[in-house]
Amino acid sequence: MHIADGMVPAQFCIGGYAATGLLSWVCLRQINRVSDPAQGIPKAALLTATFFVASLLHIPIPPASVHLVLNGLLGVVLGYYAFLAVLIGLFFQAIMFGHGGLSTLGINAIIMGLPALLAALIFRSGLWLLRSFPNRWAMGISAFFGGAIALILAVSLFAVLAVLGLPGGVDAIAERTAIFALVTAHLPLAVIEGAFTTLVVLFLDQVKPDLLKHTW
Amino acid sequence: MICENVAKMRMLETCQPPISPVDALPDLADLRAIAVHNLCFSYPDQVDVLQNLSLTIQPGERVGIIGENGCGKTTLFSLLSGIRSPSQGSIELFGHPLHAGHFCPEIGLVFQNPDDQLFSASVWEDVAFGATNMGLDPEVVEQRVREALSLTDIVSLAQRPPHHLSGGQKKRVAIAAVLAMQPQILLLDEPTAQLDPRSRRQLMQLLHRLPQTQLVATHDLDLALELCDRTIVLNQGQIVYDGDTQTVLSNSTFLEHHALELPLSFRRPYCLLADKPS
Amino acid sequence: MSLSWNKEIYTPQNSWLHAWEPRFKLLGFSALILAFAMVRQWQLLPFIVLLTAVLYRTSQLPLDFLTRRLRYPGLILLGLVGLLPFISGQTVIWQWGLLTLRQEGCLAVGLIAGRFFSITTLGLLLLATTPFVVLVRSLRSLGLPVLIADMTLLSYRYLFDIGDNFNTMRTAMRLRGFQHHAKRLITLSWLNQLASLAGSLLIRSYEQSERVYQAMRLRGYSPHTRPPKTQSAALSSWHGFALGSVLLMAVGVIAADFVVSRV
Numbered sequence: 001m002h003i004a005d006g007m008v009p010a011q012f013c014i015g016g017y018a019a020t021g022l023l024s025w026v027c028l029r030q031i032n033r034v035s036d037p038a039q040g041i042p043k044a045a046l047l048t049a050t051f052f053v054a055s056l057l058h059i060p061i062p063p064a065s066v067h068l069v070l071n072g073l074l075g076v077v078l079g080y081y082a083f084l085a086v087l088i089g090l091f092f093q094a095i096m097f098g099h100g101g102l103s104t105l106g107i108n109a110i111i112m113g114l115p116a117l118l119a120a121l122i123f124r125s126g127l128w129l130l131r132s133f134p135n136r137w138a139m140g141i142s143a144f145f146g147g148a149i150a151l152i153l154a155v156s157l158f159a160v161l162a163v164l165g166l167p168g169g170v171d172a173i174a175e176r177t178a179i180f181a182l183v184t185a186h187l188p189l190a191v192i193e194g195a196f197t198t199l200v201v202l203f204l205d206q207v208k209p210d211l212l213k214h215t216w
Numbered sequence: 217m218i219c220e221n222v223a224k225m226r227m228l229e230t231c232q233p234p235i236s237p238v239d240a241l242p243d244l245a246d247l248r249a250i251a252v253h254n255l256c257f258s259y260p261d262q263v264d265v266l267q268n269l270s271l272t273i274q275p276g277e278r279v280g281i282i283g284e285n286g287c288g289k290t291t292l293f294s295l296l297s298g299i300r301s302p303s304q305g306s307i308e309l310f311g312h313p314l315h316a317g318h319f320c321p322e323i324g325l326v327f328q329n330p331d332d333q334l335f336s337a338s339v340w341e342d343v344a345f346g347a348t349n350m351g352l353d354p355e356v357v358e359q360r361v362r363e364a365l366s367l368t369d370i371v372s373l374a375q376r377p378p379h380h381l382s383g384g385q386k387k388r389v390a391i392a393a394v395l396a397m398q399p400q401i402l403l404l405d406e407p408t409a410q411l412d413p414r415s416r417r418q419l420m421q422l423l424h425r426l427p428q429t430q431l432v433a434t435h436d437l438d439l440a441l442e443l444c445d446r447t448i449v450l451n452q453g454q455i456v457y458d459g460d461t462q463t464v465l466s467n468s469t470f471l472e473h474h475a476l477e478l479p480l481s482f483r484r485p486y487c488l489l490a491d492k493p494s
Numbered sequence: 495m496s497l498s499w500n501k502e503i504y505t506p507q508n509s510w511l512h513a514w515e516p517r518f519k520l521l522g523f524s525a526l527i528l529a530f531a532m533v534r535q536w537q538l539l540p541f542i543v544l545l546t547a548v549l550y551r552t553s554q555l556p557l558d559f560l561t562r563r564l565r566y567p568g569l570i571l572l573g574l575v576g577l578l579p580f581i582s583g584q585t586v587i588w589q590w591g592l593l594t595l596r597q598e599g600c601l602a603v604g605l606i607a608g609r610f611f612s613i614t615t616l617g618l619l620l621l622a623t624t625p626f627v628v629l630v631r632s633l634r635s636l637g638l639p640v641l642i643a644d645m646t647l648l649s650y651r652y653l654f655d656i657g658d659n660f661n662t663m664r665t666a667m668r669l670r671g672f673q674h675h676a677k678r679l680i681t682l683s684w685l686n687q688l689a690s691l692a693g694s695l696l697i698r699s700y701e702q703s704e705r706v707y708q709a710m711r712l713r714g715y716s717p718h719t720r721p722p723k724t725q726s727a728a729l730s731s732w733h734g735f736a737l738g739s740v741l742l743m744a745v746g747v748i749a750a751d752f753v754v755s756r757v
Contacts, residue, residue, distance in 0.1 A: 006531070006571075006605075006609025006611070006612070006614070007571065007574070007575070007606055007609075009532070009534065010531035024642070028639055028641060028642075032641075038711070038716060038717050039707055041641060041648065042648060042707040042710065043700060043707070045644075045648035046649070046656070046699040046700070046702060046706065047696060048645065049652050050656050053656050053657050053660050054660070054695060054696075059680060059688075077696065081645075088642070088646050088649055092650070092653070094617065095502045095503065095621055096501075098563040098622070099567040100564075100610070100613065100618065102527065103528070103531050103613050103617070166575065166582075166602065166606070167534070167602040167605055167606065174581055192680065192685070195682070196689055196692075199685060199693075200689045200693045203693035204693050207693065207697060208700065208701075210700075211696065211697065297712060299708050299711070319713075319714040321713075325712055327705065329705070331652075331655060332702060332705040332708075332709055333705075333709035334651075335648060335709065335710060336647075336651065337627040337647055338627070345713050345715075346713035346714055349715065379651070379654045394713075
């Protein structure tokens with residue numbers, strides 16, 4: 001779900017970097033409002049590294065196996081740091097695997113990072129909306145929707161940007177079909193991501209609730 | 217504050233220009249390195265981890281702190297280094313009260329797991345980290361780093377990233393990183409944990425060479441025997457013994473009562489298998 | 495699961511690229527990558543590919559280093575855009591039954607492939623000739639916020655340890671019967687075990703981060719400290735000259751693209 005170098009025109013790359021810069025600035029501002037960003041940095045850094053390692057997990061969906069995206073879980077756990085974590089994660093991918101992606105780092109950060117932030121919002125809102133329910137149910141449902149919607153949004157953003165960015169004229173109907181097909185194909189994965197996010201969140205709540213209660 | 221006053225003491229010794237406003241001269245007669253009065257501490261989920269603890273450490277002493285798991289050794293160290301503040305009681309370093317949360321390079325803590333304190337990209341940077349944050353000139357920092365690296369015999373590792381090092385090497389880097397700040401007091405939490413015999417021996421030789429006041433929390437009773445003239449035994453947050461090391465470590469009844477046992481050195485009176493009485 | 499991510503792709507050599515002042519290198523490469531991304535005329539493709547090849551040659555990096563890295567993303571890209579020659583455009587250049595090869599689509603794929611090759615190779619060159627830490631430091635001195643730079647360095651430091659932990663935990667689970675590659679359909683309980691693995695890893699990292707934070711504070715860390723000023727190479731030295739040349743190349747590519755588009 002990454003846009004490769006050269007796939008989209010320069011305006012997309014520049015626009016992606018601009019949007020990433022803006023979103024980073026917003027997140028940094030929010031983070032600095034917290035009393036001690038010094039404490040948040042080691043936490044966010046180590047969790048970012050953990051998510052990077054965990055994203056190497058793959059789930060077998062015949063005939064292939066798919067990497068878990070985990071941007072929903074990232075948002076739920078890291079809050080405003082999630083966008084920075086995505087940025088750093090993408091950078092690591094470029095450094096470690098050498099598969100490129102430096103010119104499209106900005107736009108890929110938006111594709112993966114914006115849904116992560118949205119997942120954080122959905123999770124928080126869900127907890128508030130469902131506050132009259134038993135806590136674990138509220139948590140589970142909010143986490144599920146956070147994880148699933150984050151994935152669908154990421155796929156949608158990718159599909160739209162990739163299709164719009166391709167050079168050459170493809171008619172509008174074909175474009176719409178392609179986008180629709182791509183998103184629909186990922187619906188099963190969205191369910192799995194949602195379920196996985198729920199399971200991890202419930203596990204964390206049981207073993208280390210501090211992790212989920214954060215002031216960032 | 218403690219750090220400013222100790223810095224002033226150094227100024228008197230080295231005649232360097234003051235780095236903070238000069239106040240009244242400190243009382244050099246009060247030479248106790250550490251003075252703890254009625255220290256109490258509880259965690260949110262665990263009360264009375266330390267109960268009314270009082271002790272005094274003189275400069276240059278090497279004191280072993282032993283006790284079963286959960287007796288409060290690590291907590292005591294976190295209080296002495298200023299990571300946490302006590303629920304009750306006070307801590308003084310060289311006669312001046314310690315305020316938790318402030319950067320105090322006078323007392324250096326070496327963590328049990330060196331990975332927790334090697335967080336820089338290379339050994340050199342890690343060792344330089346603390347010294348740089350003290351606001352020293354780059355040349356001074358560089359000199360201190362070189363000294364620390366040569367003291368711990370890891371000069372050849374200077375440019376290596378930490379995750380490429382062995383356990384023993386990481387331990388020495390962790391100690392060098394603390395030594396670069398030139399502390400007066402060293403707190404060592406389980407220094408020989410997970411070290412192979414040679415690394416352990418090298419570490420003990422290093423600790424023998426260092427002139428700082430040392431508190432060594434350890435399960436390695438033979439280390440305490442070799443290194444420390446004085447030993448404090450903790451049990452459930454209280455001091456149950458504070459005195460000569462050899463005396464307490466040869467008292468098997470007392471040790472077993474406090475969930476410890478005789479060190480290996482005292483359980484094998486014969487040196488070679490051939491000398492074992494038949 | 496391959497763990498070939500165990501080290502970065504930086505490869506020490508003696509080329510000018512390795513020796514080039516990192517900040518100038520960053521600026522130069524960014525400009526060139528941007529210029530390549532702006533190419534829209536297929537006529538320029540041979541030139542940018544040639545330029546990239548020449549730059550790569552001067553880096554003293556082996557060729558298979560490049561081919562190994564490009565293979566996987568190249569295939570992915572092909573998968574994504576491989577249909578274009580058949581669906582994009584009006585000018586038919588070849589037809590066989592239902593398959594229609596269209597000119598615009600072919601050119602589009604050619605353009606994408608050319609840009610992909612050049613930009614990815616340049617990116618690879620940048621990363622392979624600059625150690626990770628130096629790269630982050632240079633970015634910081636060029637304006638990357640300190641918080642992000644610190645987070646990146648710290649993440650990188652613990653990445654390998656966490657990876658090792660992960661492997662150890664996975665092995666322990668496998669020894670107790672957990673099948674990592676489930677042969678059957680995914681069941682909820684299998685997913686649950688995987689979630690426990692991920693959750694445990696997160697908790698361990700979280701707890702370690704608290705100790706790391708304490709260690710950092712004990713040695714005076716504060717995110718508000720300004721990073722030390724580093725000496726930069728003079729613009730009049732060969733570093734500056736190289737930067738100027740590369741910037742000129744970038745401008746040249748953009749200008750050429752503009753000119754060809756008007757012809």
